[in-house]
Amino acid sequence: MSAKHFIHDPTHLVNTALLSISHTNPSVQCDIGNKIIYRKNGASQVSIVSGGGSGHEPSFASFVGAGLLSGAVAGTIFASPSAEQVRRCILHRVQKDKGVLVIVMNYTGDVLNFGMAVEKARAQGVEVDMVVVGDDAGVGRARGGKVGRRGIAGTVLVQKIAGALAAMGASLKDVTRIAQLVADNTVSIGSSLSHVHVPGRREAEDDELKEGQVEIGMGIHNEAGSERKSTDLPGLVKTMLSHCLDVADQDRSFSNITDKDEVVLLVNNLGGVSPLELSGITNEVVEQLAGSFKIKPVRILSGTFMTSLNGLGFSISLLRVADTGSVGASMLELLDAPAEASGWPAAISSATWAKRGEVRKIEAQVDEEEVQPSDLRVDYGQAKSMLTTALNRLIEAEPDVTRYDTIVGDGDCGIGLKRGAEAILKMLEKGKDTDDLLIFVNNIIQVVEVSMDGTSGAIYAIFLNALAHGLRQNAPSSPQPVTAGIWAKALESSLKALGKYTPAKPGDRTLMDALYPFVETLSQTESIGKAAAAAQEGSRGTKGMKASLGRTVYVGGEGFQEVPDPGAHGLAELLLGLSNGLKK
Incomplete structure (x- = not known):
């Protein structure tokens, strides 16, 4: 639970956040006194009004715009707006000649305050309907009791489809019916790794989740979920989908979705999950839906739709696509329809969705390339053994490399080296035996170029390509085993080639502090053991050396005095492994 904020006054925070929306969408205005965002000169259509407590952005204020909401009313953080705020929105801020539909989530305060405003508007002669959305499968029938299920992120699907239908000119009766139809066919569940901290509020930390724990079914206002457990992402997604789809679970079987149905999937960020991680979560959900339930969604929406401030969690919503009858558009067409609202992130058209095909997952692979044979011969068994020993040593060293790079860099060096090492080991396991050294080296180069990225990956790839060129230049005229002398000459030429692309030299606190001593010592002694020892000594010498090149220059702090260059x-470690492998 992070208590760090840039704006600590919750009233100031909500007001300034609302004011920003009219800056990002010129078609809307802000009634800051009543915390209402509404469309300027809204079209003559059924108006869609929604809202709730602040802290769920972009819901609801940033969903105001053509094709979505006509107005949104905000409360303070996690608290319902007052009935008077809602009444003023309905009567004075949105078009009401064609009627108004109010969409609200099933929370007691929201239902009471929005409901009271609806009744007051009706008393003034305005035609108003209200749809209450309760889509949360985290709350079962027994626990929900008379209150029923909470409303969570599935609500945005109701708002979007109703907003699109209203924009088409449909009647209030039809818009209300379709909104209710969407609500009745939507089921959702959320999970989080942590409770959230409300700015300006002192939170009790004794109920915080332990390391590795996840709360399944957590509500969007910090409400407790149905269970806490320690699990990985696949296990978590399996549980969440089971709560939504298992018809045998009578307490939670709210929507009878089968593999015969068209299904819309919404994976929603509760605020604190990075887009990168949310994409990985989305892929896991899609694969489990297909693998375990034979469901392949016809629409997949992934992004930030309804948050819980900076909640470190996500929710899954599933909508069973139902027949809309005679309204002139299907649920999918209404979902795909454009919306001019700054907070609506889904922008894929129906035409594009219609072109979707089977998603092909192509495993990373190295294409075999034609390599001119050489007269340099190598004992493949010995070379494979040496390299395997060296690569395993490098993999074992990854935690230390990562720790050092976390102190002086950005922490990715160890993972990159490990990834490359594992890929080469996989190639050695599955590749064809060859006694041609150039073919053997080229196979390694192809793996490095595919599997290693970042600065280290580029340096290794350039160096190895130059090494292959140097070996070919120093190859004998007839088939002969490679010698230490040939290796030394080829390595020297590789260093010169590398110098064209990087100014790094010994003393700059880079991998050159290990590479140069290795090459120089091998040239002088033709002993890989002595050369590896020189590389180790060069690496140790970087401890306390101030960097003059690389990311460490502007990332690293004082820690460089205590650790070597990663x-x-x-x-x-790799070169020492080669030396040890030769001794075996």
Whole structure:
């Protein structure tokens, strides 16, 4: 639970956040006194009004715009707006000649305050309907009792489809019917790794989740879920989908979705999950739906729709596509219809969705390329053994490399080296035996180029390509085993080639502090053991050395005095592994 905020006054926070919306969408205005966002000169259509407590952005204020909401009313953080705020929105801020539909989530305060405003508007002669959305499968029938299920992110599907239908000119009766139809066919569940902190509020921390725990069914106002458990993402998604789809669970079987139905999937960020991680979560949900339930969604929406401030969690919503009858558009067409609202992130058209095909997952692979044979021969068994020993040593060193890089860099060096090492080991396991050294080296180069990224990956790839060129230049005229002398000459030419692309030299605190001593010592002694020892000594010498190149220059702090350069340490471990492998 992070208590760090840029704006600590919750009243100031809500007001300034609402004021910002008219800056990002010129078609809307802000009634800051009543915390209402509404369309300027809204079209003559059924108006869609929604809202609730603040803290769920972009819901609801940023969904105001053509094709979605006509007006949104905000309360303070996690608290319902007052009935008077809602009444003023209905009577004075949105078009009401064609009627008004109020869409509200099933929370007691929201239902009471919005409901009271609806009745007051009706008393003034305005035609108003209200749809209450309760889509949360985290609350079962027994626990929900008379209150029923809470409303969570599935609500945005109701708002979007109703808003699109209203924009088409449909009647209040039809818009209300379709909104209710969507609500009745939507089921959702959320999970979180942590409770959230409300700015300006002192929170009790004794109920905080333990490391590795996840709360399944957590509500969007910090309400407790149905259970806490320690699990990984696949296990978590399995549980969440089971709560939504298992018809045998009579307490939670709210929507009878089968593999015969067209289904819309919404994966929603509760606020604190990075877009990168949310994409990985979305992929897991899609694969489990297909694998375990034979459901392949016809629409997949993934992004930030309804948050719980900076909640470190996500929710899954499933909508069973139902027949809309004679309104002139299907649920999918209404969902796909454009909306000019700054907070609506889904922008894929029906025409594009219609072109979707089977998603092909192509495993990373190395295409075999034609390599001119050489006269350099190598004992493949010995070379494979040496390299395997070296790569395993590098993999074992990854935690140290990562720790060093976390102190002086951005923490990715160890993972990159490990990823490359594992890919080469996989190639050695499945590749064809060859006694041609150039073919053997080229196979390694192809793997490095595909599997390693970042600065280290580029340096290794350039160096190895130059090494292959140097070996070919120093190859004998007839088939002969490679010698230490040939290796030394080829390595020297590789260093010169590398110098064209990086100014790094020994003393700059880079992997060059290990590479240069290795090459120089091998040239002088033709002993890989002595050369590897020189690389190790060079790596150790970087401890306390101030960097003059690389990301460490502007990332690293005082920690450089205590640890060696991560890249140099990783390379030294690899070379020591080669030396040990030769002795076996």
